[in-house]
Amino acid sequence: MGVWLVNGKRAVNGSGELRPAAVLIEDGIIQKVVDSPEAADLTDGHTTIDCGGRLITAGLIDMHVHLRDPGYEYKEDIKSGTQSAARGGFTTIACMPNTRPVLDKPETVKYVVDKAAEAGAVRVLPYGCISIGELGRELTDFEALKNAGAIGFTDDGVGVQTAGTMKEAMRRAAALGLPIVAHCEDDSVIEGGSAVTEGEFARKHGLKGIPNESEAIHVGRDILLAEATGVHYHVCHVSTEQSVRLIRLGKASGVNVTAEVCPHHLLLSDEDIPDSMDANWKMNPPLRTPKDVEAMISAVEDGTIDIIVTDHAPHSEEEKARGMDRAPFGIVGLETAFPLMYTKFVATGRWTLPFLLEKMSKRPAELFGLNGGWLDAGAPADVTVIDLEEERAVQPEKFASKSRNTPFAGWKLQGWPVLTMVNGNVVWSELTKEGSGVHAG
Structure with missing residues (x-):
C-alpha cells in the first residue's frame, strides 16, 4: 500500500509559478509526480492525503x-x-x-x-x-x-x-x-x-x-x-x-x-x-x-x-x-x-x-552529499506540505521544542508547514484539523 498526496501544487520553474500536482509514494520512495488530478490513479487502494491546494515540496x-x-x-x-x-x-x-x-x-x-x-x-x-x-x-x-x-x-x-x-x-x-x-x-x-x-x-x-x-x-x-x-x-x-x-x-x-x-x-x-x-x-x-x-x-x-x-x-x-x-x-x-x-x-x-x-x-x-532535496520519481519520500497563504503569529508557548527563546514572538508570518513526511511516513500533520486529512482510496 502506498500514499497519494493529491490536490497539491508545486513550483515548476525559476519564477515560482505554481501548478497542480499529485505525488505517489510507495516503500519510502516517490514513484511519480503528475501535474493533473486526472493523472492520479485513486482507484488502486492507496491511502490519499488531500493537500487542499497547498505547496508540495521536497x-x-x-x-x-x-x-x-x-x-x-x-x-x-x-x-x-x-x-x-x-x-x-x-x-x-x-x-x-x-x-x-x-x-x-x-x-x-x-x-x-x-x-x-x-x-x-x-x-x-x-x-x-x-x-x-x-x-x-x-x-x-x-x-x-x-x-x-x-x-x-x-x-x-x-x-x-x-x-x-x-x-x-x-x-x-x-x-x-x-x-x-x-x-x-x-x-x-x-x-x-x-x-x-x-x-x-x-x-x-x-x-x-x-x-x-x-x-x-x-x-x-x-x-x-x-x-x-x-x-x-x-x-x-x-x-x-x-x-x-x-x-x-x-x-x-x-x-x-x-x-x-x-x-x-x-x-x-x-x-x-x-x-x-x-x-x-x-x-x-x-x-x-x-x-x-x-x-x-x-x-x-x-x-x-x-x-x-x-x-x-x-x-x-x-x-x-x-x-x-x-x-x-x-x-x-x-x-x-x-x-x-x-x-x-x-x-x-x-x-x-x-x-x-x-x-x-x-x-x-x-x-553534503545527501540523498534528498528534490521532488521527482526515484527521490526519497521526504516531503513537506506548506500553506503559503496562511498567516499567523509566532507563539512560542505552542512550540514543540522544550525551549521558547526567540526574538520573533508575536511576529505575523505566512508560509507555514502543515505536513511533514519522512521516508513515506507522516511524522507531523495539521491537515486533519481542517477536515482535509487522510482517507483510504
Whole structure:
C-alpha cells in the first residue's frame, strides 16, 4: 500500500509559478509526480492525503542544529528537537557536538545515531568534534567518528584557535572525504564579557562589543588552509561583511569553501535589540550592523553564501532570564525559519519560491552529499506540505521544542508547514484539523 498526496501544487520553474500536482509514494520512495488530478490513479487502494491546494515540496534540510542531547535534556532532547524540526517542515537535520559529554568519541556519536533512530521524528545526522573536549588541542579519531556515523567535524561553539591544529584537522578530514565545519571566532581580539557586536547597541549601553574581525580572521585563515589541504571547508553562521568578502574571494580562487547563514542574521541587526536587554536577542555570532545584514542578503543572492540554516539553540527560560550579560548565547529557530524567510523575501517579491527552497533543501543536500532535496520519481519520500497563504503569529508557548527563546514572538508570518513526511511516513500533520486529512482510496 502506498500514499497519494493529491490536490497539491508545486513550483515548476525559476519564477515560482505554481501548478497542480499529485505525488505517489510507495516503500519510502516517490514513484511519480503528475501535474493533473486526472493523472492520479485513486482507484488502486492507496491511502490519499488531500493537500487542499497547498505547496508540495521536497523536505527542508537544516545542517546546523543543537539537540542538547546528551547532557542538557532540560533544554531539548532528540525526541523534542526532532518534533520541533518536523513542525518546521524539516525532514533532515544535522546536530552539533557541543553536548555533555561532547561528541568526541565513537560511543557518543553512536548514542545520538541510535537514539535518533528510536525516538527521532526526522533524519538526524551528527557531527563529530574536531578536538577532544572541544579544547582545540588534541585531535579526535576522525576515522572512528566517521565509522560511528559522523558526517563531518566541527568544534561549534568555539573556534579552533591554533592554525596548525586546524590544518592537520583539514588534512585528516580531506583523507576521509568529509568536511570541516567551522565556528569562526578568534578569541585574541575579543574582550571579556562581550554579548553584542561592536555597534550602536553596544555604544548606547556602554558595552564591550564582539568585533567583526573576530569572525573574519578565522575565515581568512581557514580558506588559505583549505586551499593547501583540499578539504571541503564550510563556514558556520556567517554574520559579517568582512567574512563575505573573504568567502567570495576564496570561491573565485577555486577553493572548496561553502557557507551558511541564519534567518536572524538576515532579518535583524543590533539596532533592533530592545533596551530591556532581553537575552532572547543574544546569540553567537551576535546580531551585527545593518550594513552586515545587507551584506548577508546580497551574499545569499549571488551564491557566496550557499545555504540557510537555523542554528537552533534551545535554552531554558531561567537561563535566558539572567540578562544579556550572563545568559547563554542562542535562540530556537526550527519552527519559524521557513515562515520568516518566506514572509520577508518571497511574499515581498525579492526572491522566488524556488530560490528559497534551493537554499533550504536542494543545495544543502548537494553540499553534503545527501540523498534528498528534490521532488521527482526515484527521490526519497521526504516531503513537506506548506500553506503559503496562511498567516499567523509566532507563539512560542505552542512550540514543540522544550525551549521558547526567540526574538520573533508575536511576529505575523505566512508560509507555514502543515505536513511533514519522512521516508513515506507522516511524522507531523495539521491537515486533519481542517477536515482535509487522510482517507483510504
